[in-house]
Amino acid sequence: xxxxxxxxxxxxxxxxxxxxxxxxxxxxxxxxxxxxxxxxxxxxxxxxxxxxxxxxxxxxxxxxxxxxxxxxxxxxxxxxxxxxxxxxxxxxxxxxxxxxxxxxxxxxxxxxxxxxxxxxxxxxxxxxxxxxxxxxxxxxxxxxxxxxxxxxxxxxxxxxxxxxxxxxxxxxxxxxxxxxxxxxxxxxxxxxxxxxxxxxxxxxxxxxxxxxxxxxxxxxxxxxxxxxxxxxxxxxxxxxxxxxxxxxxxxxxxxxxxxxxxxxxxxxxxxxxxxxxxxxxxxxxxxxxxxxxxxxxxxxxxxxxxxxxxxxxxxxxxxxxxxxxxxxxxxxxxxxxxxxxxx
Amino acid sequence: xxxxxxxxxxxxxxxxxxxxxxxxxxxxxxxxxxxxxxxxxxxxxxxxxxxxxxxxxxxxxxxxxxxxxxxxxxxxxxxxxxxxxxxxxxxxxxxxxxxxxxxxxxxxxxxxxxxxxxxxxxxxxxxxxxxxxxxxxxxxxxxxxxxxxxxxxxxxxxxxxxxxxxxxxxxxxxxxxxxxxxxxxxxxxxxxxxxxxxxxxxxxxxxxxxxxxxxxxxxxxxxxxxxxxxxxxxxxxxxxxxxxxxxxxxxxxxxxxxxxxxxxxxxxxxxxxxxxxxxxxxxxxxxxxxxxxxxxxxxxxxxxxxxxxxxxxxxxxxxxxxxxxxxxxxxxxxxxxxxxxxxxxxxxxxxxxxxxxxxxxxxxxxxxxxxxxxxxxxxxxxxxxxxxxxxxxxxxxxxxxxxxxxxxxxxxxxxxxxxxxxxxxxxxxxxxxxxxxxxxxxxxxxxxxxxxxxxxxxxxxxxxxxxxxxxxxxxxxxxxxxxxxxxxxxxxxxxxxxxxxxxxxxxxxxxxxxxxxxxxxxxxxxxxx
Numbered sequence: 010x011x012x013x014x015x016x017x018x019x020x021x022x023x024x025x026x027x028x029x030x031x032x033x034x035x036x037x038x039x040x041x042x043x044x045x046x047x048x049x050x051x052x053x054x055x056x057x058x059x060x061x062x063x064x065x066x067x068x069x070x071x072x073x074x075x076x077x078x079x080x081x082x083x084x085x086x087x088x089x090x091x092x093x094x095x096x097x098x099x100x101x102x103x104x105x106x107x108x109x110x111x112x113x114x115x116x117x118x119x120x121x122x123x124x125x126x127x128x129x130x131x132x133x134x135x136x137x138x139x140x141x142x143x144x145x146x147x148x149x150x151x152x153x154x155x156x157x158x159x160x161x162x163x164x165x166x167x168x169x170x171x172x173x174x175x176x177x178x179x180x181x182x183x184x185x186x187x188x189x190x191x192x193x194x195x196x197x198x199x200x201x202x203x204x205x206x207x208x209x210x211x212x213x214x215x216x217x218x219x220x221x222x223x224x225x226x227x228x229x230x231x232x233x234x235x236x237x238x239x240x241x242x243x244x245x246x247x248x249x250x251x252x253x254x255x256x257x258x259x260x261x262x263x264x265x266x267x268x269x270x271x272x273x274x275x276x277x278x279x280x281x282x283x284x285x286x287x288x289x290x291x292x293x294x295x296x297x298x299x300x301x302x303x304x305x306x307x308x309x310x311x312x313x314x315x316x317x318x319x320x321x322x323x324x325x326x327x328x329x330x331x332x333x334x335x336x337x338x339x340x341x342x343x344x345x346x347x348x349x350x351x352x
Numbered sequence: 353x354x355x356x357x358x359x360x361x362x363x364x365x366x367x368x369x370x371x372x373x374x375x376x377x378x379x380x381x382x383x384x385x386x387x388x389x390x391x392x393x394x395x396x397x398x399x400x401x402x403x404x405x406x407x408x409x410x411x412x413x414x415x416x417x418x419x420x421x422x423x424x425x426x427x428x429x430x431x432x433x434x435x436x437x438x439x440x441x442x443x444x445x446x447x448x449x450x451x452x453x454x455x456x457x458x459x460x461x462x463x464x465x466x467x468x469x470x471x472x473x474x475x476x477x478x479x480x481x482x483x484x485x486x487x488x489x490x491x492x493x494x495x496x497x498x499x500x501x502x503x504x505x506x507x508x509x510x511x512x513x514x515x516x517x518x519x520x521x522x523x524x525x526x527x528x529x530x531x532x533x534x535x536x537x538x539x540x541x542x543x544x545x546x547x548x549x550x551x552x553x554x555x556x557x558x559x560x561x562x563x564x565x566x567x568x569x570x571x572x573x574x575x576x577x578x579x580x581x582x583x584x585x586x587x588x589x590x591x592x593x594x595x596x597x598x599x600x601x602x603x604x605x606x607x608x609x610x611x612x613x614x615x616x617x618x619x620x621x622x623x624x625x626x627x628x629x630x631x632x633x634x635x636x637x638x639x640x641x642x643x644x645x646x647x648x649x650x651x652x653x654x655x656x657x658x659x660x661x662x663x664x665x666x667x668x669x670x671x672x673x674x675x676x677x678x679x680x681x682x683x684x685x686x687x688x689x690x691x692x693x694x695x696x697x698x699x700x701x702x703x704x705x706x707x708x709x710x711x712x713x714x715x716x717x718x719x720x721x722x723x724x725x726x727x728x729x730x731x732x733x734x735x736x737x738x739x740x741x742x743x744x745x746x747x748x749x750x751x752x753x754x755x756x757x758x759x760x761x762x763x764x765x766x767x768x769x770x771x772x773x774x775x776x777x778x779x780x781x782x783x784x785x786x787x788x789x790x791x792x793x794x795x796x797x798x799x800x801x802x803x804x805x806x807x808x809x810x811x812x813x814x815x816x817x818x819x820x821x822x823x824x825x826x827x828x829x830x831x832x833x834x835x836x837x838x839x840x841x842x843x844x845x846x847x848x849x850x851x852x853x854x855x856x857x858x859x860x861x862x863x864x865x866x867x868x869x870x871x872x873x874x875x876x877x878x879x880x881x
Contacts, residue, residue, distance in 0.1 A: 220726075222719045229710060233699035239658060239690060240710035241679030 026344045027294075027301075027337075031308075034336035038329060052325045059318015060311040067200040071270070073310035074207045078262035079288025080306035081214055085255045087297030088218065090231040091248060093255045095140055095155035096285040098162035103133035103260025105166045107267040108184045108274035109174065117190035122268060125191065129264035130257040136162065137256020138249060145245045151252075167276050174274075182276035193269035203265030210258060215299040227251070231297065259285075287313070294338060309334060354417030356381045356544040357402075357513050362411035364397050371397040372408065373568040379513065379546060382539045386555040386576070387548045389565035390588055390785035391756050395548055398565070399515055402546070403435045404428035415513070434506025435515040438522075440498050444491030449473040451490055452505045476507055480537050495643075496527035503534065514538065515546045520554055524643050525813060525846035532558050550786075552581050553814070564588055589786050597793055597818045600801065604821070605634030606669070608773050608805035609655070614664035616650045616829075624650035626829045628664070632774065632805040637796065639808045639820030640831075641845050647829035648809050649691065652778050655807070656688045657681045669773060682711055687772035689763055691779040691809070693756075697763040700752030704744055705733035707751050708766050740765035741791065757788030764792055768799060775799055778809045793819060813842055813849075827851050 039049035060069050079096050086093040107129040114121045140158055143149035167182065176185040193201040218224040230237040230247060238244050263279055271278055287309050295301030312334055316327030357379040364372040372394045379385045389395045400406045402413065404422035413420055415431055422428045425435075442451050453469040473486045482500045490498060499519060506514055516535075520528040535545050535558060549555055555562055556576060564572040564587035572587035586592055609632040616625040625647045632638045642648045653659035655666055657678040666674040673681050682688075690696040698707050709729050712718060718728055733747035742761045744754060751762055760780070767775065777796060781789040796819060800806055810816050816823055823840045825833040825848040833848045847853065 220724055221722045222713050222724055223722060225706065225709070225713055225724060229699055229702060229706060232701045233695070235696050236699045236710070238678060239656075239688070239696050241677070241682045242710075243677060243679055 027305075027341055030337045030340035030344065033340055034333045037336055038333045041332070042325065042329075047323065047325055052319055052323050052329070055319040055322040055325075056312075056315040056330070058315075059322070060315030065314065065318060067196075067198040069311055069314040070204050071199045071201075072314050073307050074204045075262045075266060075282070075284040076287050076291070076310040076313075077211055077303055077306040078207050078258055078265075079284045080291040080302050081211060081288075082255050082259045082262070082285075083289040083292035084295070084297045084299065084302040085214065085227075085258075086251050087292050088231050088299070089227045089247065089251050090234050091251060092152050093137065093140070093155050093252060094152060094289075095137060095158045095162075095256070096259050096288065097280055098159035099133040099137050099256040099259035100263045100279050100285060101162045101166045102136045103129035103263030104267045104279045105169065105263075105274050106132040106260070107264035108187065111187045111191040111268075112185060114191075117188050121191045122193065125268060126261065126264045129260040129267075131260070133260025133263065134253040134257035137252045137259070141248045141252040145248060151248075163280065166274065170274050170276050176273065183278070184274040187268065187272045191268065192272055193265065195269075199270065201265070201269035203269045206261070206265065210261070211299075211303050215303070218299045223250075290334075290338065294341060354414070355379060356383075356416060357546075358414040358417075359398075359402070360412050360414075362398065362401060362413075363409045364394075364401060364406065365409055370568050372401070372411075375411070375565070375568070375570055377563055377570070379544050381544055382542050383560045384535055384539055384545045384547055384558055386559035386562040387546055387565065388550065388552075388555055388562055388584060388588055390550070390787075391783060392785070393565040393588070394568040395565055396517075397568075399435070399517060399546070399548060402428070403433060403515060429509050429511070432510060432512035433515065434503075434509060434511025434513070436499065436502040436506060436517065436519060438518045440502055442490045442498060442501060445489065447487050447489055448484055448493075448501050448504075449486040451501055452476075452486075452508050454505075456509060473504065473508065476504060480504075480507065480534065480541070482534060494527075495522045495645075496524070496530065499523070499527075499531065500534070503538075507538075511543070513544045513546065515548065517548045518550070519547070520549065520551060521811070522644060524850045525842065526850050528554065552584060555584070556581065566590060585786060597797070599797065599819065599821075602635040602801055602803075604636045605803055607631050608634050608669055609807065610665075610667040610670075611655065612665045612667075614651065614654060614666065615662045616647070616654050616659060617662040618650075623662075624829050625654065625661075628826075628829070628831050630807075630824055630831060630834075632807050634773070634803045634805050635800055636821045637800050637806040637808055637819050639810065639816035639823045640826055641810070641813060641816045641823055641849060642826035643849050644811055646826050648826050649778070650829075651826070652688075652691075652776055652807075652809055656686060656776060682770070682772070685770075685773035686776065687767040687770040687774065688776045689767050689778060689780050691782070693760050693763050698751050698759060701750050703748045704737060704742070704751055704762060705729055705747040707762055708733045708736050708747075711766065711770065736765040736769060740795075755785075757784035760784050760788060760792065764795060768795060771804075773805060775804050775806045776809075777806060779811060780808070781815060782811070813845060817842065817845070825849060 035053065042049040042052055059065055079100070082096040082099070083093060107125045110125040110128045111117070111121050114124065136158065137155070140151050140155035143154040144151040170184045171182045174184045176183050193203055195201045196204070218227060226237065226242050226247065229240070230242060230244060234244060262284070266279060267274055288306060291305035291309055292302045294305045312330045316330035319325050319329070320327040355378045357377070359375060359377040362372045362375040363370070375394065375398055377398070387395050387398070397406065401408050402422070404424045404427045407423065413422065420431050422431065443454070446454070449470045452473045457464040458468045458472070459465055470486055477484050477486065482504055484497060484500050484504065490501060493501070503514070519531060523531060535547070539545060547555065547559055559576045562574045562576055562579065562584065563570055564574065564584060566588060571590070572583070574583065574587070582592065611628060611630045614625060614628045615623055618624050628651055630638065640648050650659060654661040657676060661674060665672055668681070668684055668686065671684060673684060676684070694700065709718065709732065713724070718725055718732070730747055736742070737744060737747060740761045742765065743758050751759055754762065764780065780792050780796065784792070796806060796808070808816065808819055817837065817840060820837050823835050823837060823845065824831050825845060827849065828851070
């Protein structure tokens, strides 16, 4: 592939920085392990095999699906110079809609799955549009409105599954089970067709950003919005489009988890694993650059799942992986800072 | 007697770039010394070294014969150097005297001795006939008066050598004349002035000697009395440049742009543009002359679609475009070279090809079903780079590496390639070197010959006079004159720019308002309490 645009070449120059940072964080983590009397090599071997060994790989991929999805949710607006901090709310809206729709459709099966997912995507996309509308026509900064819109979404969903939609056969705050035929087909172990769907979405975005007119306009707006506007790019229309897609992907993630793993909407079930914050971190790390963001998302997912394996096989708690992630991010930020100082 | 300032062998490197390569400079007491050079010739680096902002890698500075090391601007001030920057460094909300004594206030115990300070400033202003109301709030003053405040600030700090960095860029011709008088008064008092400028006429009018820089070195030392424009330009550019613009007769065609009763309001309600009317025909360059801040930017942005207008009509070839988006206006035939090439005209981190394709990216030749045809985009960019002589490594290099002149060529290339019926050129040559000025002027005249309508805005009166077929003068948001170029002279326009009457009544009048009787902006402001 030829590197037609400079940000790609920059991404390549950035790669070593990221690798160095990861390596350095492992060294620091190793020292911590040594000081507590653990063998770092054993721990790291358990970490890697916990994430990447054949029996564990489906787990990792299943975890990577929402992480990468939420990475895209953050990365796409970031590329256009916007911030969508409402990924969690949009995720919940999508999950809730995907949990309700199949219960009310007169039919089941493939069509029901498609309709449920589409409804989830549209609902979450529209919810994200609220934030864009607030900024464009009412002057409320999207940074604030997208963040604040999380609370009503989470609160209302929580109320619904505690009272009107509560599954009366259990004592837990969760909705009724989705019929067997309306669930996403499983592939291997916990892995369902949601993972390949998300891979397709990620690839589509990489292609879009790099190869299409819309992608070019997205990038130019992100680099210099005044320039984009001056050149005739309709920034408001673009912002609506970007937020709808970003929210829609969050809704897709929610629907995949609900239809593929939980089979119902469980209060806090979508938010407890912190897919949104993890994805946001990954996107920030790569500056919204598509391939870099996806790679960072995969890395974080692997670390988190590997940590579980490490905790199981050795005495080392999986919190260590959070420490390693934090050190990696700080080091990358530090390296970048120095580079800008030199400039 | 030793020279006031003597600089020997100054070298300053920034990585591979040699900004100053062994610069020598001698400034005598009581002399106005011009520093000329194109952008990137090393003038600013040298001035920053003299003012202690940066330290040279090699070389020495002597003041009155004594070797000094200037580690900071405070050091420089202590040694009797003063600098008036292009962008003023004043507190708008403080009074004139407060600004002047700031950092060196006379005190009584713990308190600033306001009465003494105020008296000292008033006396200083009196001594150099720098008429300034010392109690006025700086924010209320005109640009020319603010500049006097800056000069007074340096004098209050006992500057013997004053560096003026492009001091006339923001002034009306009349204010510039007043500044020249101030400069002469200062050197008569035995002080020295380093006058950095790129305006040939001024440097020849005002200075005693001129040092010309090129590629970081001194390319000529000239006695002003015994030199000529041509000699200075040759030293700056390294070749002869024809500055006389031949403007061949072109038959003007239909009306392309017609603006009527246009008004633009700012956020806080005051009018930036009031009841403006203008027409531009095909094959015609209409120049808008005005001192910065008189509404020309708002007028242009309203025509381009970047700013909402409060009333009036904007018609392009008969079609009302006032309600259309920027993109729609561009599609109908509006090209626009904006005044600020770095923050509006280009995206710095984006490549030259991305910068050159904006506005064209949806054309059929560059995309299929929304898929960008990269080879064609690159080919297009490469053709423009060659045709407009942009000095850049390749089309994939980010444009933030380019010099001002080359960056402007990127903007000009893109906008002229639109082949739009209307070309708006806003300060098309500001801050670019002489070679690029010549090139851009030639291109604009070529477009005129092709029958395009060109609306030119410039703060350089000479540029307006040289290029325009018709000249509009904008003052406080109103178009106060509309003159065919043969009836326009620098004096007449200069007077109109400052709100004067221009001696003769304007012809072919658009909506006219009698300007205030005050003869000049600066004088009018001075009379304020």
